[in-house]
Amino acid sequence: xxxxxxxxxxxxxxxxxxxxxxxxxxxxxxxxxxxxxxxxxxxxxxxxxxxxxxxxxxxxxxxxxxxxxxxxxxxxxxxxxxxxxxxxxxxxxxxxxxxxxxxxxxxxxxxxxxxxxxxxxxxxxxxxxxxxxxxxxxxxxxxxxxxxxxxxxxxxxxxxxxxxxxxxxxxxxxxxxxxxxxxxxxxxxxxxxxxxxxxxxxxxxxxxxxxxxxxxxxxxxxxxxxxxxxxxxxxxxxxxxxxxxxxxxxxxxxxxxxxxxxxxxxxxxxxxxxxxxxxxxxxxxxxxxxxxxxxxxxxxxxxxxxxxxxxxxxxxxxxxxxxxxxxxxxxxxxxxxxxxxxxxxxxxxxxxxxxxxxxxxxxxxxxx
Numbered sequence: 001x002x003x004x005x006x007x008x009x010x011x012x013x014x015x016x017x018x019x020x021x022x023x024x025x026x027x028x029x030x031x032x033x034x035x036x037x038x039x040x041x042x043x044x045x046x047x048x049x050x051x052x053x054x055x056x057x058x059x060x061x062x063x064x065x066x067x068x069x070x071x072x073x074x075x076x077x078x079x080x081x082x083x084x085x086x087x088x089x090x091x092x093x094x095x096x097x098x099x100x101x102x103x104x105x106x107x108x109x110x111x112x113x114x115x116x117x118x119x120x121x122x123x124x125x126x127x128x129x130x131x132x133x134x135x136x137x138x139x140x141x142x143x144x145x146x147x148x149x150x151x152x153x154x155x156x157x158x159x160x161x162x163x164x165x166x167x168x169x170x171x172x173x174x175x176x177x178x179x180x181x182x183x184x185x186x187x188x189x190x191x192x193x194x195x196x197x198x199x200x201x202x203x204x205x206x207x208x209x210x211x212x213x214x215x216x217x218x219x220x221x222x223x224x225x226x227x228x229x230x231x232x233x234x235x236x237x238x239x240x241x242x243x244x245x246x247x248x249x250x251x252x253x254x255x256x257x258x259x260x261x262x263x264x265x266x267x268x269x270x271x272x273x274x275x276x277x278x279x280x281x282x283x284x285x286x287x288x289x290x291x292x293x294x295x296x297x298x299x300x301x302x303x304x305x306x307x308x309x310x311x312x313x314x315x316x317x318x319x320x321x322x323x324x325x326x327x328x329x330x331x332x333x334x335x336x337x338x339x340x341x342x343x344x345x346x347x348x349x350x351x352x353x354x355x356x357x358x359x360x361x362x363x364x365x366x367x368x
Contacts, residue, residue: 045312046070047194047287047333048148051179054199054282055155056163059105061095065121066151068092072128072144082132085140089129096122105158117154121147159198164264166201170254172365174209175201180358181335182211185351189340193291195332197361199258199282200265203293203303203331206253208355208362210242210305216353224346227313231294232350233306241304253293255300256329258282268301271326285324288312289334289341292324309334309341 044050049070053063068091075081075088095102099118106114124147131139162177176197184191195204210216216233223231234240242251258265259279271279285292290310295303310324334341355362 043284043286044070045287045314046073047289047335048152050283050287051194051196051333051335052148052152052155054196055159056198057105057155057158059102059155059158061098061101062105062151062155062158065092065095065102066148066155068095069144069148069151072140076137076141082135085132086129089125089132092125093122093129096125102154106154107157107160110157114154114157117150117157121150121154124150162201163198166264167267170202170267173202173251173253174205174365175363176205176208176358176361177201177363178358178361180204180208180361181356182208182353183356184216184353186340186344187349187351188343190337191289191334191340192336193289193332193334195291196283200256200329200331203253203256203329205362206251206304207291207293207307207331208359209364211353211355212359212362214353215242215305216350219350221344221346221348221350223308224344225311227311227316229308229310230341230344231306231308233294233304235305241306251304252301253303255293255295255303256331257326270300273300276326279326281325281330283330283332285310285322285328285330286312287333288338290330291332291334292328292330295328303329311341 044053049066052066068088071088072085075084096118099115102118103111103114124143128140128143128147131143156179159178166175176195178197180195180197182193182195184193195207197204215235219232219235221230221232222234223229235242239250243249244251254267255270256265256267257271258281259271259276260282266274266276271277271281283290288311290312292308292310293303294306294308295301310330
């Protein structure tokens with residue numbers, strides 16, 4: 001019931017590769033113009049970066065700052081282009097020299113902390129410039145990651161309210177009005193993931209609620225396909241999803257996909273069925289460890305407790321547009337534990353899952 005794609009995709013790795021080649025699906029031809037903040041060029045494959053770009057903010061200077069720092073990793077992979085890295089850091093420095101443009105989007109009460117972050121960023125960029133001069137790759141990457149963590153905090157401080165109203169028909173479901181961090185202990189090691197209620201409040205809210213209930217503790221991973229998916233969330237017994245003890249009914253979660261440039265998610269229909277073939281989700285399947293809701297093959301609104309990690313392999317499911325985008329709802333990304341996720345297989349077990357940050361953003365259904 002809960003196969004992620006239709007039966008013709010069961011042997012999917014070869015199929016997806018052939019279809020993508022045939023259709024010419026790649027970043028250049030399938031990424032449409034939009035109002036989203038994602039930069040042009042290579043598709044983003046880092047979960048933390050995708051989460052930063054998914055934040056509902058409109059401050060262009062901080063986005064340019066973020067892009068300049070993220071580009072450093074690209075240059076390090078491309079034969080260590082020291083000149084390009086130096087140029088990225090000069091761009092970052094110029095932006096930080098005009099802090100008022102960044103602070104314009106930060107509420108007054110948060111500005112003292114934001115000013116401290118900007119000063120820390122300025123100092124860190126200066127240090128990185130010295131690391132580039134001596135071509136210390138490890139130090140550059142470590143420094144760049146620390147700076148981007150500060151950028152994340154700075155960008156999050158710009159969010160003042162939830163960006164849209166969830167349709168009232170879903171008021172009977174938990175909703176995440178913001179973000180939450182979940183730590184998962186498995187028999188192979190620890191995973192950390194961030195779930196994004198700004199882009200998928202119902203899907204993320206359902207997941208966080210189930211984590212809080214201890215629903216996933218002790219569950220096995222029930223499906224594993226190399227370079228494709230790792231799935232779990234099927235409870236023991238005859239049920240295939242979560243039965244709400246208050247109603248004694250199966251909790252069904254709608255398909256929920258926020259498209260770049262849209263004000264709120266599309267519910268209950270795949271983008272393909274909606275005729276939006278070229279539109280890209282704000283949370284795409286382009287990162288190893290993307291978290292997505294599983295559902296019955298023919299029921300867009302039939303998801304419940306089962307979810308999967310997408311084991312991104314760029315040669316088989318190219319970032320920028322692949323056959324999962326718009327069909328299934330991504331609601332977060334793995335941020336720590338990639339090497340552990342890579343080891344997990346069918347039969348391995350979730351020992352515990354805990355919300356370690358953001359539980360205050362979970363809104364439970366109001367009693368009728």
